[in-house]
Amino acid sequence: MTANVKTITVDRGEGLMEALYLPAILIGLGLTVRHFMRNMFGKRDVVTIQYPEEQRRVSPRYRGRHRLTVREDGFIKCVACYMCEEICPSHCIHIDAGEVPDKSVEKYPVVFDIDELRCVFCGLCVEACPKDAIRMDTGIIALAASHRDSFDYTRDLLKDVYHENEKTKFRSVPLPLTEEEALPESVGRIVR
Amino acid sequence: MDILLHPVTQALIKIAIIVMGFVMALGTVLTLMERKWMSAVQDRIGPNRANVGRFTGHGALHIAADGLKSIFKEDTIPKGVDLLIFGLAPFFGFISAMTVWAVIPFAAPLGPVTFQITDVNIGILLVLALTSLGVYGAVLAGWSSNNKYALLGAARASAQMLSYEIFLGLSLVGLFMVYGSVQVSTLVEQQNTYWFGDVIPKWGMFTQPVALVLFFTAMLAESKRLPFDAPEGESEIIAGYFMEYSGMRWSAFMLAEYITVVGIAALTTTLFLGGYNVPWLHQDGFHLFGGFLPVPAWLVLLLQIGSFITKVVLLCWFIIILRWTVPKFRFDQTMELGWKKLLPVSLANVAVTALVLLAIDTWHL
Numbered sequence: 403m404t405a406n407v408k409t410i411t412v413d414r415g416e417g418l419m420e421a422l423y424l425p426a427i428l429i430g431l432g433l434t435v436r437h438f439m440r441n442m443f444g445k446r447d448v449v450t451i452q453y454p455e456e457q458r459r460v461s462p463r464y465r466g467r468h469r470l471t472v473r474e475d476g477f478i479k480c481v482a483c484y485m486c487e488e489i490c491p492s493h494c495i496h497i498d499a500g501e502v503p504d505k506s507v508e509k510y511p512v513v514f515d516i517d518e519l520r521c522v523f524c525g526l527c528v529e530a531c532p533k534d535a536i537r538m539d540t541g542i543i544a545l546a547a548s549h550r551d552s553f554d555y556t557r558d559l560l561k562d563v564y565h566e567n568e569k570t571k572f573r574s575v576p577l578p579l580t581e582e583e584a585l586p587e588s589v590g591r592i593v594r
Numbered sequence: 595m596d597i598l599l600h601p602v603t604q605a606l607i608k609i610a611i612i613v614m615g616f617v618m619a620l621g622t623v624l625t626l627m628e629r630k631w632m633s634a635v636q637d638r639i640g641p642n643r644a645n646v647g648r649f650t651g652h653g654a655l656h657i658a659a660d661g662l663k664s665i666f667k668e669d670t671i672p673k674g675v676d677l678l679i680f681g682l683a684p685f686f687g688f689i690s691a692m693t694v695w696a697v698i699p700f701a702a703p704l705g706p707v708t709f710q711i712t713d714v715n716i717g718i719l720l721v722l723a724l725t726s727l728g729v730y731g732a733v734l735a736g737w738s739s740n741n742k743y744a745l746l747g748a749a750r751a752s753a754q755m756l757s758y759e760i761f762l763g764l765s766l767v768g769l770f771m772v773y774g775s776v777q778v779s780t781l782v783e784q785q786n787t788y789w790f791g792d793v794i795p796k797w798g799m800f801t802q803p804v805a806l807v808l809f810f811t812a813m814l815a816e817s818k819r820l821p822f823d824a825p826e827g828e829s830e831i832i833a834g835y836f837m838e839y840s841g842m843r844w845s846a847f848m849l850a851e852y853i854t855v856v857g858i859a860a861l862t863t864t865l866f867l868g869g870y871n872v873p874w875l876h877q878d879g880f881h882l883f884g885g886f887l888p889v890p891a892w893l894v895l896l897l898q899i900g901s902f903i904t905k906v907v908l909l910c911w912f913i914i915i916l917r918w919t920v921p922k923f924r925f926d927q928t929m930e931l932g933w934k935k936l937l938p939v940s941l942a943n944v945a946v947t948a949l950v951l952l953a954i955d956t957w958h959l
Contacts, residue, residue, distance in 0.1 A: 427919065427920055430920065433919075437634065437636070438635050438915060448637050448639050582853055
């Protein structure tokens with residue numbers, strides 16, 4: 403039983419012009435030369451991000467390096483409840499609790515270490531925290547150092563996020579995007 | 595002063611200036627320019643990171659960085675390699691690409707001084723013979739590397755280069771008939787004659803347009819650059835005939851490729867784009883529509899050298915842009931294009947040129 407299939411003849415551009423190659427090559431050359439001229443002499447329209455100096459801004463939901471939030475008086479929000487340490491699947495958080503005279507808080511972390519090399523950036527610590535004390539919204543997407551020890555982030559390092567790189571004088575952290583900014587960027591730029 | 599005018603001294607000075615000062619320099623700069631120009635075509639920026647302190651020169655230092663890197667890189671020699679041939683092979687391609695420059699004129703002769711290393715009377719035939727030596731570089735490299743991919747690349751390179759050499763020669767026959775010589779100086783001088791009362795110069799591209807396309811295609815295939823890079827074929831045989839090379843030996847292959855590009859540009863300029871000729875510029879000045887503008891001899895010389903270099907650089911640019919435009923031919927397509935299409939066309943071109951020349955001779959058109 404043969405199905406009644408509709409056949410469409412597609413024009414594959416066969417013929418003398420196609421067999422000559424040259425017209426097609428000239429059309430292609432037109433395209434490449436146009437791009438060349440625009441990027442060499444005209445308005446540059448390159449998609450390259452000059453990485454260490456320029457950084458791509460990430461969406462606010464991007465899970466970057468952790469930070470510890472602070473109260474209005476500058477004291478750390480964390481109450482050392484061990485929830486994040488408990489839920490962490492890679493056991494990279496280490497907390498030692500200390501006592502605070504302020505009875506409404508009771509505890510604070512004397513030691514709050516995150517081994518960023520073990521961290522899998524799953525964000526469960528942020529979900530688990532009852533006090534909104536740990537967040538991953540720094541926008542730091544690349545951690546690089548030449549020693550393993552440099553990845554042991556202590557409490558004060560995690561608190562103090564936005565610092566300038568002393569060597570390059572570039573702000574090491576790009577601001578996270580707002581929701582409106584993030585969406586059109588994420589579908590990529592269509593050239594021309 | 596006499597010793598300076600001695601032919602041998604002159605030739606040595608010219609070799610030093612042309613080869614070291616122009617060919618090597620342009621070839622080396624092209625290694626960077628290829629990357630910069632390709633990235634412009636692809637909407638990127640290209641190399642711009644090599645720096646001394648804060649100076650980067652928009653990537654110009656990458657030339658030095660590349661050179662230093664390949665000098666200090668480990669030169670790996672695999673087991674079972676034929677050491678003598680393995681060591682010599684990179685220089686065959688290099689030498690054949692260089693010797694082309696022996697006959698390329700940079701400007702019209704000025705008194706006893708010629709701006710051409712040697713003006714042999716077999717001219718272009720010598721060039722054809724020397725460029726065909728280039729195949730040894732690829733074949734010997736692949737053969738001595740003790741590697742099957744390299745051998746495959748060498749086999750492809752030899753088949754491709756030998757096939758395209760046939761109509762490389764044939765495409766020029768029409769040109770020889772039109773200008774009646776194979777001597778390069780005569781060919782270039784002939785291109786400074788004009789049609790229709792001093793208007794259209796008789797450049798090779800106007801007298802033999804088909805030959806220009808054929809010659810250029812054949813030369814691209816000889817250089818094993820992109821439309822015809824099946825011998826290197828990164829996607830199927832890794833890097834083909836030079837895949838076992840590393841460090842400075844590998845750089846010699848790459849540099850030879852760019853020097854070949856400059857050589858192609860120079861040959862195409864000399865044969866088809868009027869060589870060093872500036873349109874309507876004769877040895878005493880510009881002649882156009884019966885008008886005459888005298889130009890001093892030194893300015894004529896400078897204009898000619900400038901026009902030659904401009905044409906060569908523009909053609910180098912064209913060859914590089916072409917590489918980022920045209921997709922690669924499969925190996926069987928390369929051979930089919932050569933034998934089934936370009937060879938008949940080049941034969942027809944010879945026949946038609948002969949008939950036209952005969953008609954012009956017979957009826958004094």
